[in-house]
Amino acid sequence: MEQTQSFISFITWLSNPITQMMVAPLVGCLVICLIPKKQVRAMKITALVFALISLLFGVLLLTGLPESVVNWQPYLGYDTAENVQNLRPMGQYERFQPAFPGFQYRQDLEWMSIGIGESRSFSVHYDVGIDGLSLPLVLLTCLLLPLVIIWGWHRTERMKEYLGLTLFMQVGLIGSFVALDYVLLYLFWEWMLIPMYILIGGWAKDREKGARAGIKFFVYTMVGSVFLLISLIITKVISAGVYTFQIPQLAAFMLDEGYTYGNYGLRLLIFIGFLLAFAVKAPMFPLHTWLPPAHTQAPAEMSVILAAVMLKSGTYAFLRILYWTFPDIGYSMGPVLATLAVVGIIWGAAITLVQTDIKRMIAYSSISHMGFIILGAAAMNPLATTGAIYHMVGHGVIITTLFLLADAIERRYGTRDIHEIIGLGNAAPFIAGMLALSAFAGMGFPALAGFWGELYSLMGAFENGPGWQTVLVGSMDGSRYLQILAAVAVIGVLTSAVYMISLLQRVLPGVAPEAAKLKLRSTEVIVLLPLGALIVFLGVYPNALVSMTAGYSAMLDAIHSSGRF
């Protein structure tokens, strides 16, 4: 009897597409551990296959399977009130429904419960689900992992550890986007940290500097995580009557009773704790200095994952937790956040102007771009959050292309100093063309991927909404303050045009040294072409992402216009 129970729950657990998406890389990681050390090629193929399987599950979330195939999947639902309320049976490959204001493919299993006698004290759930906020990011993660594995196809050094850790990290990355339980979120949040730390330090060109940068990254992020832990514990403790750590339940409690009876000062402290955790990860303006060294020292693939996915987990949690659980404090802290975001935009852009190392330049530009995402998140209305989500994906794709191109350039010239790189257009026309494309996308040029995110963020900050009119900044109306901030943020976009054009004009023309004229690798084409296509696609067809976020926006707006605060 006991055995049957656990078997069924294992099947139950595994029947969910999200779980399958996370389990695939884990299995891949185990398989790689079993392959003998000398079979490097087999390990690479294995890693690629499992990353692609994960991508396949990700795409299935979006597209669903045909009806006839759906029927073989047994329904082994775990019925909770929440599940019934959300109307969404789990474990079936249906199409993602963008307009649905709730979580889809949700799986809510009790993981462990600590109780004294009959009355349970609390329980931790394995609770995962996706909505319009997390699906784009999950898809981005699943797409980038195979690409970086292909990009590193020429690597030979300690491949077993490298590939194993990469796949292991993917689990944490996806998990942090789909977890709906605070403890689970914290688990995945730390899960992705450790492989990343090892990968930054262990595969850096300069081991000593790499180790130092890795430690800096690790310590900064760990300090943030501590605040996350403290805040989540206090959130749970003050929510009398909620026996789980689930984010929706706690958010509902906070919205209903927390606001009415809760202590404003305490909740402000919780908010700030969460904020610190997410701001370090994002990174927000005064907490950003761990990023440039980490990017500069890390191998290109890990820079990609760090910039394109890991930073986004900070802003994702911003949108997922803060404005869902503490909307009123969101409004009162909003001007501070938006100001810091705009300062970050301009600060990052200004520093990018004077950098000479390409990777450092891209790192600072990404600080500037993350400012737009934070600005969109801080403005707290459907337009702005759509902009934030769009820019998370768009910036993810652009920054990936830029980092990989920096790697390709470094391979040819042996340096990343832009004063020593000339004649790229002559030496490698394909690389130069991609660099031009992604640089223009990076400056937010219309009809490319960077445009809509910045546009929606600025529009959202400009339009703001009724909640902002009650906020006072000094003697100024909060809504007017945000509009001014949006206008000031334009300086950042403009500066991005300056540094990107300067980069192009410095690097592309001229006569290249003979040593730089290397043959184009096939992996370079295989990886860069889809990224370029994606940059253009996201630029000309904004609906692809804008419509996906409709349900999330509606949910957020319903909370914010509920009139409860």
Next chain:
Amino acid sequence: MPGQATELLLIALLPLLAAMGGLLLRRLPPLLHALLGAGSLAGSAVLAVIVNSRFSEESSRAVWSVPWINGWETSTRSMPPIPLALQVDYTQILFILTTCLIGIGVLLYAIRERRDDPFAGIFHALLTFFCGSMLLFLVSDTLLLMYIAWELMGLAGYLLIRHKGTPEANRAARQAFWTTRATDFGLLFAIFIFMFGFGKYGVHMVQLSQISIGWLSRNVPDMLYAVNWMLVASILVLLAVVGKAALLPLSFWLPDAMVAPAPVSALLHSATLVAAGPLLVSRLMFGVTLLPIDSRGQDVNWFISPLIIALFVGGLTMLVGAVCAACQRQPKRLLAWSTVSQLGLCILGSAALASEAARFQLLSHAWFKAALFLAVGIIVARWHERRAAQAGDSAHAEPEFAQLQAEPDAQPLLYWLGLLPAALSLAGIVGLAGYFGKDQILAALLQRSGQEYGNKLFVDALPGMPGYWQAGAWMLLFSIPFTAVYCGRLLAGLRASRSAPPVQPTAGPEAPAATGWNLATTVTVILSLVGSIGLAIFWSGYRQYFEGRSNQLAWGADFDLLTTGLALLLILVGGAAGVLSMSPRGLAAPTPLLTGLATVFREGLYLKQIITGFVAGFGEFLAILAGIADIRLIDWLGMRCGSTGRALAGTAAWLDIHFVDGIRWWSCEIWWIMKRVHGRYWQNGQIQNYMFILLLGAVLLCLVVAFPLNEALGRILGRYN
């Protein structure tokens, strides 16, 4: 509502697709690239004619629209879906045709011009892209789409200006791109205001007929607030126009862009990029600025009325541009400043509420300015090629008038049919195309500055407006002779001066390098004739079409004796002065004051140095400061937190060892004391000493432990007893 006109989509899409194909198929011979581009533009032109032929009395618009961006709706707010909408009316058809035909001409011209260029194919594809993005701008109705097209034009301009790849070309391209992109955000924010303040997503919705005072009072609860936003929006639109059309404080990028090859200049200055500026004014801002015509407008603070700003920016640009052009020594820079001046005139026309006349001026300007650029391009290119053939000198420095005069080019057809009509039309000789638009603008300015006219419409709301219009009229009158001066200089400077030695008959036939310009010359002549005579013939039809249906308040007579005569007199005097200034005597004897003034104006009042110096210097200073502060301050603070923590941890570790882990410490210390004391003094081997110590110990034990213990025990026991 007319049905879907799919032709509109194709008008913009054909050249863009052709350009994309051209960029992908780089290996094709350049001739095919040029023909592909020209063919696609011809297709667009034919489609435009087809669309036009469907216009009727009741409906003179063609519309095409598909869903583009989803809207959303929540309990409190909603955003309607934004369609991808295209829409044209009669004026836009005219500009579409102009863009297509000039584009075809320029592409045919570029075949010869770029004969020795290894990247000629890409060049032709980019020219096509340039025209295509302008066509997209012209047909777009959705504001966001229009913004995209507006930016694409900037991109195409950037790529074409830097085509030569020299450092100057790169610098000029950068400057042009940054200046225009910086000001484009004005348009973007104006679009935000239209979208969120007023819920307008299309150009036609923003135009005068749609947003009126009545509409505002019905739809916007806070009327004064709305009018103020409208003012902000129109000032922002004006900002975008100032950058794109190179109006006064930011006009420096246009003359510098002259390093680009002649076809690029011809397109840039006539039918694309800069022409988009005045067009945007007439499409968006004109309707907006008319808003205050209402008794309720009295309350609004009109000091910053965009109409006045447009009037003065346009007028001053026109005047200063003309003076600057008259002081130039190089033909291409002269033409560039002349473009600046003419665009100022168009803006002034819009501000004079003579939008139709301003548009006609823009239209004719496109044709004759393209012709002038191409003609100058041929002359300069032949000059270069002759020099290269003679002296092996392949430097591409821009020649000055004096150099060109020294080795004059004998091409009577190009001079008399290409250069002359276009230049006369530019000067505004009565009866040529350039005359009518300017004349109507002047007439409008004079009319509106009259007292009764002002009273009727504006005095209530804008007490000073007639006076401003009068100032505009004066500026226009002053700029007329200067325009004639530079036209005269151009004509005289490109001709053999009488006293110059005749062309040495070179041994044998003309060098082969400088031949093959026949097609280019033909194109130039056609453009020039259309821009001077053809459009002059067309004028009466244009005026007739708009007289009934435009917003223009009143039209002046075409040939009013006073204005026409006065203008003709001014033109003749100015032209004579210009021609004389190019004669040897005129060149020989300038006064120092005049030379100094001419230098200041030749450099464009040093605005470029001032503005770029300030922006670049200040920006770079701040950037360096931020770069230092990021490492020295912010990172330092972060690391300081780390080292403070480390110091605290060190303290804790010391405390841990010495106090928390005290047993070890104390035991060590006691052991040390015991060893010292015991070893040195007490362990000396004498029995009596040991006995003494034992006794002492027993006494101490009794004193310290036993008695108190006994006492305590006694008390406790006693209590229980």
